[in-house]
Amino acid sequence: MRKLRKGECGLPEKPKEAPNLGLKLNPELLELLAKLQEIELEDFEMEVGDLEIWLQPSTSAGPAIAPPKSVPPSKAKPKAIMETNFVPPVETFPNKIVEVKLGATKSEGGTRGKSVIIGGETTPAYYTFEGVTPHPPVVALDVFDMEVSLARAVKMHVKDVLGDPAAWAKLAVNKFGADLVTVHLISVDPLLKDASPKEAVKTVEAIAQAVKVPLVIGGCGDPVKDAAVFAEIAKTFAGERFLISSVTRDMDVEKCAKFIRKNGHVALSFTPMDLNLARELNRRLYDFLPKEDIVMDLTTAALGYGLDYAFTNMERARLAGLMGDPELAHPMSSGTTNAWAAREAWLKMSPEWEPRELRGPLWEVVTALTMLLAGVDLFMMMHPAAVKTLKDITKQLTGDGSGNADKIVEWVSTRV
C-alpha cells in the first residue's frame, strides 16, 4: 500500500490527468484505518494531513468567464446571449441569536486556557451572502467515566484510554482537536455504579487538570441524581462556566437554574424534539438565568432514525429565533454522537455495505453536516475522523476562499 503523506489531498500544481488510472488502490480497509491510526500515533500531523479533506492551497478564482455581451431581445431565435442581471435575494431578519460564552479563563474567574463563544447569528446557517457567521461552530468530544459499549470503529481510536477519563480527555484535545470535552458521568446512574457526587467531582477534577479547554458536564439521565451531582460540581468548580448538560423538564428546574447562576455556569436546556416544550423550559429558566447563560438542545436523532425531525425542528427554531421569537433565539447544541445509535453505523452488514469502520464515522459525519446546515453551534461528537471532517468543512464555510471555476468545468471529461 502506498504511504500516506501529509497534504496529499491538496490539489497538485498542475491538474494531473487520470490519477491512479487503472491502479485501483485496494488496501484491506480495516488495515487502512489501522494504518491511519498507527501513523497518527507516530506523527499526528500526518493523519491530519490525510483527513484534511477540505483544506487545499487556495487558487483564487478570478473572473473565469468573460461577461456576456448585451443584445436586444428579438422574436426570432436568439443569436447571442441575452444578458440579464442577478440580484442576490437577501432577506433581513430582525433578531439575533444570543451569544453564549463557554468556559472561563483566569481573568474571567475560571481556570480554562481559553473560552469559546457560540451563537450571535443574524442569518440562517451559512447564508453568507446575507451576512457573516460570527463564530464558527465548536466540537466537544465525548469522554466517559466508565467502560461503555462503543462501536468498534470508535473503540480502536480510544482503546488505550478507556477507563482513564483524564487521559481520554487529553487524547481528545491534543490529538483529535476537540474545542471542548464532554464528561459523561455515566457511573452516577443508580442503576449502574451509583457513584456519589463526590466521586463525580473527582473525575471532573482530574479532567479539568488534564486539559485546559472548557468542559461540558454530562449526567446519567436520572433527573434526581443528575441534579444532585450537578449541584456538587457547580459548587466545586464555581466560575468555570461549564455547560451543565442538561437541565430537563422533569428535573427540579428552579434548583438547577439557581446553582448554575450562583456558581457561574451555563445551562443546556434539553427537550425531546418539540419546540413548544423547548419554549416552555426556556421560559422557566428565564426566571433565574439571563439569556446569555442558556444553550438549547432540541434532540438529535441519528441519520435514518428521525434525523428529518431533528433537522426540521432545528431549522424552524433557528428561523423563528431570527424572526423575533426570543424563546428560541439561543445557540443550539447537538448530541451528534447519537448517530451511533443507528444500527447501520455499527452493525456488521453484508459485504456490499462494508467496511463498517468507514460506514460508521461517515454516518456520524452525515448526521453532523445535516445538523450543521440546520444551524447547530455546538457538536458533541465521537469519532476523530468525523470531527476532523466537520471542522475542515466549517472552516471552508466560514472562510472567504473561492472555488476554481475554470478547473471545475473539466469534470465532465476527466478520467477518474
Next chain:
Amino acid sequence: MGFNEGLVRESAVSMSEREIKGKLGMKELSPLDVYKLLPKINCKECGEENCMAFATKLVNREVTLEQCPPLLKKENGKAYKQLKELLKPAVKEVVVGTGEKTVKIGGKLVMYRHEFTYFNPTAIAIDVTDEMSEQEIMQRVKRTETFSFEYIGQILKLDMIAVRSTSNDPEKFKATVQKVVENTNLPLILCSLNPKVLEAGLSATPETRPLLYAATKDNWEDMAKLAVMYGCSLVVFAPNDLKLLRSLVNTLVAYGVEDLVLDPGTFWGDGVGEMLNNFTMIRLAACKGGDGLLGFPLIGVPMVAWTNRGEALDEIAEWREACLAAMLIVRFADIIIVHSVDGWSLLPPVVLRQNIYTDPRKPVAVEPGLKVFGSPDENSPVMFTTNFALTYYTVASDIESAKVNAYFLVVDTEGIAVDSAVAGRKLTAEKVADAIKASGVEKKVKHRKLVIPGKAARLSGEIEELSGWQVLVGPKDSSDIPKFLQEKWQKQA
C-alpha cells in the same frame, strides 16, 4: 445528556408556532382560492364528495387538475389555465426519460420542508465513461440497477446513469451510449461539452429523452438546437457565475428550450461555501422571490471529489464525495451525479435523501395493537415495542428474517422510540399493562411471560407488579432477538 438519547416524536411539525410563513413571504394557497375557479357543480366525477373536497386535495397535492373531467371541457379552458398557474410549483417539474422508468425532478413548492413538504426526491445518477472497458461499464450499470436497501418498508434505489465522454470522440461516445441503452431502461444523462459528441450519443438513443449536459457560454446555441430537436431537457452550466447562469436561461427559454436544469457548479475545498450560497440563492430567488428564470431544478456533481482529487486515496475521494452529496441533498439539489458505487459511502446519502423527503405532514407512527408473526401457538413468545414506525419496521424485519413465531404487542407511545419514550414517560408500566389487557393476548397463550426491549429494562419491576406477567429483559438491539429467543426463551419455556 445527548448520548444515545434516541428519538423522536411525530408532532414536530404540528405545533402551533408563531407564524413564520407570512413573514418569510411565502404565498399561502387556500382551498377557497382554488374552489372559486372550479366548476362548483359537485358532480363527483373526480371521486370526491364535492368541489370543495377536491379543492382541498388539490392544495395538498393529493390529486391533479386533470382528474376533474368538467374542467377539461373547452368552456372551462380559462379557469383551467388560471388554476394551472395558481398551482404551479416555484420550481418547475422536469421529466427525464420515457416509458416506465422516468425520473421526475424539481416540482418544489417551498424553500423549507416544514412549510409543506418536498416532492420528487433528489435523483442519484452513477457515471460511466466512453473510455471504460465494456466489462466495467456493464458492472456499473448493473450495480446501479440492482442497488437496493430496505428501510422502513421501502426499497431505496439509485435512479439514473450519467454517460460521460472522456475521449471527446463522437463514435466512441455513440458506441458507449448504445451499449448502455441495450442494458438498462434507467433514464440517462449524456455528458459532454462538445455538441458533436453529444449529438452522436443522442443518435444512438433518439427517442428516450435523456437529460443533456450541458449548455455553457460557449456552446449554448448548438446545445439548444439538440435539445429542441430531440425534445430533451438541458442542463445550463455556469460555475460560480449566477449572472451568466441567469442570462443563459433567459437565452435558452427564448430559444424555445422549455425544460432546463441549473448547475451553478459543485466545488470541494475552498469553493464549498460559495457552492452552498449559489444553490441557496437560486432556490430562495425561485421560492421567495418568484424568479421564473431561476425556477428550475438544480443539479449537483459530488463526483468532482474524484476528478479533482489529486493523489488522494480512493477511500478519501469517496468520503469527500459522500459529504458533498449529503450537503447538496440538504441544500436543494434535485439531481446528483456520483462516481462511487461502494455501499458504505452510498448508503448514508441514500438514507439521508429518504429522510429529507419524508412528508412532514404525516406521522411516523404505526397502528398500536397485537401483531402476529409466523404461526404462533399458546407457547409462543410475547414481546412488545413502541409504535414509532422506524422501531416497529426494524424489529419486524428482524423477526421476519429469523422466521420466528411470536406475538408482538405494539404499545402506543405517540410515535416515540423506546429509550426516549421511557425517558419522556410516554412508555410506562401502566401503558404496557393496559396494552396487554386490551390486546386479548392473555387468551392466546398459556404462559405469562413478556419479553421487553432492553432499553426499557428500567420498567421491568413495575410491569411485573401491574400486569402480573413475568418480565424477561430482551436485547438492546432487535437484531439479537433471534439469538435471545433461542437461548433464553427456550430455556424458560
